[in-house]
Amino acid sequence: MDNLGERLMQQASQADGAMPKSDGFSVPQGYFEGLGERLRKKVFPQQTKVIQLNPKRSYWSVAAAAAVVIALASTIYLGNRTDAIDFDGLAVSDMENYMVNEVELSTEELAQMHPIDEAEFQTLLSGLIEENQITSYLDATIEDIEELNYGYEE
Amino acid sequence: MTTEENLVVALQSPKDQAAAFQELVDTYKERLYWHIRRIVLNHDDTDDVLQNTFIKVYRNIANFKGESKLYSWMYRIATNEALNFIKEKSRKLGVTDNEYLDEKVEQLESDVYFDGDEIQLKLQQALASLPEKQRLVFNMKYFDAMKYEDISEVLGTSVGGLKASYHLATKKIEAFIKGD
Secondary structure, three states: OOOHHHHHHHHHHHOOOOOOOOOOEOOOOOHHHHHHHHHHHHHOHHHOOOOOOOOOOOHHHHHHHHHHHHHHHHHHHHHHOOOOOOHHHOOHHHHHHHHHHHHOOOHHHHHHHOOHHHOOHHHHHHOOOOHHHHHHHHHHHOOOHHHHHOOOOO | OOHHHHHHHHHOOOOOHHHHHHHHHHHHHHHHHHHHHHHHOOHHHHHHHHHHHHHHHHHHHHHOOOOOOHHHHHHHHHHHHHHHHHHHHHHHHOOOHHHHHHHHHHHHOOOOOEOOOHHHHHHHHHHHOOOHHHHHHHHHHHHOOOOHHHHHHHHOOOHHHHHHHHHHHHHHHHHHHHOO
């Protein structure tokens, strides 16, 4: 093992392929074959095949039953409804996704919509920011985490 | 247009993106897997990070402007995901990144997906003791056989700096093994 460094350098200089050298790691059998399908289901869930449960049932009877249910439900719901639709029922992540994917406003544009002189500074100053919120923010916004360590290490 | 450029165009087109995403995964899954695996060491963790990487690539492909190569961009995302994974885990455990990796290397001995011999295990122990950048550069140069120019594009460090990091890494690994 005395000349390991030399051997490592020698092997490194001879390396020319994209395939990894042996490092002792292995993967479960069939892992790579199944990966594409698992990812497809996560990224495109709407394309998952739907199997019809009872294809022989008449569409007309189903449509009629559905119409009756909707009519009754609407009457009862609208009759009893006291609360108006508001933002409280929306998940923050849904609103964020909508803003990012549908509205396509950059963070700068969003900031312009809320001028800084309207910000409630006391709320900002008195509210404690959780460590995990900071981590999540840095994870989402900092491209090179190394930048934060500049001048710290070596 | 190159194959890579065609793939990017298809990924940005709603009509073709599902098929293009499949092609993207098929083309890069193994390379990215091994890159991530050498950072996080454990198969299950690698699987999580790899899936997150592909999902992030898909969600952000509209922002890819072709200023760097597609695979460099994906490597960068994979690297950041893997490093953040380690930082998050070590933070939760209240230990440093190197202490967390030491623990992971110890677990390799009983890991069914590690078939390494004594010297391969020793090498992992030495790597776990290195600073983050040296560890990354060594893995990408030695195991992935990447060119310094490509590593530079991924890590955003100058080629000169990378050569120095690689040299330091090999010296430290040598000292680690001799000192045992």
